[in-house]
Amino acid sequence: MTEENRIVFHRVDKSIGEQTILQNVTFEVRAGEVVGIIGANGSGKTTILRLAAGLSYPSKGEILINGKSIQPGLVGNLPGGIGVLIESPTFLENVTGFDNLYYLSKIRNQIDKEDIYHALKQVGLDPNNKKKVKAYSLGMKQRLGIAQAIMERPEIILFDEPTNALDKEGISLFGNIIDECKKRGTSFLFVSHSMEDIQNYCDRVFKIENQTVVLQENMRYYTVMLKKLEDVEKVLQIKTNARIGERLDGNPVIRIPFETEKELHSFFDDLQLDYQLLKDKKSS
């Protein structure tokens, strides 16, 4: 995997009317990386996603998507396509979930019905459900929104609070989707108020402070495979912010934060545990 940058914000300012929302925002999202954005209400998180989606333009600075600068007038022309779930998804209320996705797929005409079936199954919705969207629960609408964002297998996915209203099963399926997309090299820019989401899914996290983004160094998460289940307990007792991940070849996997890889190795060596650091694409 190359160290290709999928999203680049370079010294971006954004003002709306008289109000300055963002100043000098610089960061990048690499191929196969999940980058989280956190910050207080009204700090500009959604604004960053809207800028990355080409739904709004920088007042100053530059945004590159797959190497191409986002310019006013180029909406819909973004290279490779971007999957977007920003704010509450809106759908045609009087048709089924499947039909909604089918009509949307006709805009680009890149996928067929099988792909839509697959995306719906991935989020745990029955593609043959004849219920109209107006009869969907909040969680079902959210699942449909996720299915819509992933169905065309875009290289870049922008998610605003994706686990909102999802139940336990929905969250677990969402985790599988992130894992599968990452394996394909999909990049995510991810806004959430849930620290659990941020810790579970993000490789790097930026916080909006004083209108700019600051890298949260202590939130770099590593994926580690252990050999024994009891070792997971040992680790969780010390590192309470570690998270249990999907098993790999039957072995337990955890996501665990360290400031540096060196710290990670000394932690596991000190505990004398048999472990394997699974390299993220960004560091391979």
Ligand SMILES: Nc1ncnc2c1ncn2[C@@H]1O[C@H](COP(=O)(O)OP(=O)(O)OP(=O)(O)O)[C@@H](O)[C@H]1O
């Ligand atoms: N269309 C708009 N017109 C005027 N001001 C706007 C517009 N969109 C956003 N803003 C302002 O920009 C600032 C940042 O909004 P944004 O929605 O990006 O924040 P956020 O961090 O996503 O907030 P939250 O956590 O509440 O979702 C807010 O002060 C908001 O009022």
